[in-house]
Amino acid sequence: MTPRRRGPRPLPLHLNLALLRGMGAALSLDPMTGAPFSPGSPSWSDAWPISRAGRLEMRRIAEALVAGGHPPERFRAAVLRQLARQDRALIAGLAAYRRHPAQREMPSLPVLWQEGETRLLDYGGAGPPLLVVPSLVNRAYVMDLAPGHSMLRALAAGGSRVLLLDWGWPDEAARGFTLTDYIAGRLERALAAPALRPLGPLALAGYCMGGLLALAAALRRPERLRGLALLATPWDFHAGDGQARERALTLAALLPGIEPVLQATGTLPVDLIQTLFAGLDPWNIAAKFRAFASMDPAGERAHRFVVLEDWLNDGVPLAAPVAREALGGWYGRNEPAGLRWRVAGAVVDPAELAVPSFVAVPGADRIVPPASALALAARLPGARVLPVPAGHIGMAAGGRAEAVLWQPLREWLAGL
Template sequence: MSEAALIADELLGLPEKLNTFSKAVTTKVPIAQTPKQLVWALNKAKLYRYIPVVPEEKRHPVPLLMVFALMNRPYILDLRPGHSFVEFMVKQGYDLYLLDWGSPGLEDKHLKFDDYTLDYMPRAIRKMKAVSGVEEFSMLGWCIGAILATTYSALRPDDGLRNLILLTAPLDFSDKQGITFARWVDERFFDVDKVLEATGNMPGEMIDYGARALKPVENYVLNYLKLWDNIDNPQVVQAWRAMNTWVTDNVPLAGGAFRQLVVDLYRHDRLMRGEWVIRGERVDLSRIRANLLTVIAETDHITPPCQSEAVMSKVSSEDKELFRVRGGHIGIMAGSGADKITWPHIERWLAPRSK
């Protein structure tokens, strides 16, 4: 075919491509389809149990609780059938639970890490134990969920936590030069109280802007170019739509928790310095004795690797591993290589420790 004919062919296919592109960008796809049942709820928080698909005698007896970030929907863990961490773990025989924080309203603007770790989490964990009939459990925390999981593990080390998995955990805020967010929320430039006085909670749109602005060209331009370049590939389009559905579904962050995140953590690094006080109790990381797996995304721009490394030397766990994966903050768990690298590694680490 001549060059002119190829270009003409390309132009003739343009309307259809534009139609597919427009549909992909403006519509949502069904996600989070792994069957689950609600076992507990409090305020906006919900605890789900995924319906086991493996016979009871072949299941791992120790249940696994997944705690996701406060300001994103947790269904990134169960994005779409065939590419879902949840589906993968259920098939591997785990009794799997998900703590979904929901979307806080203005009535929740005072909620702090204190409330999440000492009111919500203990109650959800108690219910999980009652449902599973097992006193010990494993916990997986991702991003802010990892702060919650770490804080809980340090405050309640005797609560039966056997295994702790931290994914891209922002725990160490000492390297101010290496953390872009730390620069943005510096007290010279960002008045957190003024923002919260106007908004109550930190709006999801502002958080989304912050996350996207870290890599503006990639998020605002290249992301769409990638879709356009692969518009003839239904699998790529489907995967893009699922991810876009998640990315554009923003949740506000409770004002109290956002203030703690900015002031106590980003500005004063209180957790790693052992100065963070949660409802009168100091969060002492050396009290963590559970087996620990920390997963770091090497090209993470939201939680740079420097934020997750120091915890390894602070905990008292004898069994601990730091696992580095090439990829970004979300990509290591939801990207195309997640099912080949990150998920199997987590499963292989957890399986012998869940007997």
Template sequence: MIPIDIRPDKLAEEMLDYTRKLGQGMENLLNADKIDTGVSPKHPVYKEDKLVLYRYDTPEGITPKPVPLLIVYALVNRPYMADIQEDRSTIKGLLATGQDVYLIDWGYPDGADRSLTLDDYINGYIDNCVDYIRESHGLDAINILGICQGGAFSLMYTSMHQEKVKNLVTMVTPVDFEAPGNLLASWTRAMDIDLAVDTMGNVPGELLNWTFLSLKPFSLTGQKYVNMVDVLDDPDKVKNFLRMEKWIFDSPDQAGETFRQFAKDFFQKNGFINGGVILGDREVNLKDLTCPVLNIYALQDHLVPPDASRALKTLTSSGDYSELAFPGGHIGIYVSGKAQKEVTPAIGKWLNEHSAA
């Protein structure tokens, strides 16, 4: 057994440093400004019910490319994760590559939205936003970037409206819900979805959020607050920590019927693989998707394991399919310094090459 060397002078020094950081941290927390939700300038261009479609301002000195890009985010949590801070912004990086960026903000569903279905989201809201952008730019087709569940929505949308989508990028997108290591899917398969929705109506965002945190309870609910002490004496790092905390707990409720169908058709029936997903009067078939696809996944993703995303490769009819593996996690693919240097520039480069073709 290796003896533990705990010298009194060393212990006292560490305790003093810990106390100093706590004291400075309290001052920094009290003086912290209001935490913003997104840092890149944008303006609303289209509204429908709770939905707002934003267009981001083009940075000075950048000429936007002719084919605009629509970002479709998940219904869970808020889309400002993609624009969380100045030096950790996927959107800012895309703008720097010349992308003309639009983003759908789903808002906060309430009781009036309980009966919204997947068809309402895919063939209603998304299609209306795509048509607005197409008409504004005088184009037949635009580019789409789908993130997480928004990637699954984008796959469904593109397969049903291929003529309106020029290029598709999917990020950490679940495709095979029975892929190994998918703990969230395993839990959801055991749920009585009908009982949950019939009882609650809309599914509380707080319930879903704590479910996600429970997938990694030590690191996501305990260890990060212990580690927080190391940054408390730096006002900028404190603000960045608070930004992330705000996003984590900013969880909209889910429209009951949409949650019911998505959970049953995908988590329980693996709809992209096995078929049977009906939107309106049509069945979703990824073989109807023919445009170029860039599929990006994270190698340490605990929510969407790599195999769950890589399954897309054989499911579409695209003759131009590419993959990009990122050595990080589900959130790090947006906010890590490595992602800013590798992932976002790669997306912009791929879109520019394919939009010009």
């Protein structure tokens, strides 16, 4: 039976982006004005043919055609035909994804501890314990996608007793949580769960936003830990080129506009989170679905694409107080890098970490720019830094993930 899919979420946004791109091309090619089209933010202006490079290329070709005695209208028509072909491929890719029969099917796991919707899942394994902390805004199973392609099961098979803190969907109580409530509350209570006491000191690993939560917990409870791994974890939200700072400040500037939604629902809803992420690379979603249209639907590559895309669209809303802290405090005021981020009243300072650390930095990450993660590594005492030739998600779940991350992480854990 084919799953009922709503994605890519929010679907109207991605369809309208394709329309916006075509309108921008038509304006840029207008024979009367030749007016460049730019929505403003660099992230929204770098798609061919509305990017600066695309406009320069179009101008060069048009001038060459005129010099050769060819009417420029033919070039304009050719560009618009190409855009129409790409739009047809996008629709074909979206339709193929939504009717694809693939589903994630993994065995259920023992639950060692639970509070509200948050569960501590046991992946087994013979060896020292490793507790993995995912982000609050995505489902935890990105690290356990499919049989034979699961970071958590690979780590369990490679010498660690692997435990996953699955935050779950925020219930009514969790909608009022701050970052302190999650870190000094649920995360620390999970660390103190009776089932973990016989296992001894833990290694703690955090992915993306989960890395910041894990770091704060490690600073508060060093006696429970033997090491800390931070995977694609941001620190300096304004680091990198000027565009990184501009994007961060743009996200923060949206906070007053979404405040009515936060107050009405108690959360930052999934579709709004997806819209904010889309703003980091707004044209990528259409590009990947155009590529999917040409894949063999029965092939392993297509199956993996569908399972990963299902995960991307199976998001979790963010508690409203956390959304305010993240957008305003992290992205806007850059509180972590300025040593102004506090958990339970105490400043979170990586320089005070008392256990060995491992920092994985994906070189092609658009969500956490490498400079942001490297700023964290620079402040940690003696951190082992692993450059990863992958993107934010590909690092953990891509086709090369085992070689570029899982195995190096296994080796580091074995050396603790």
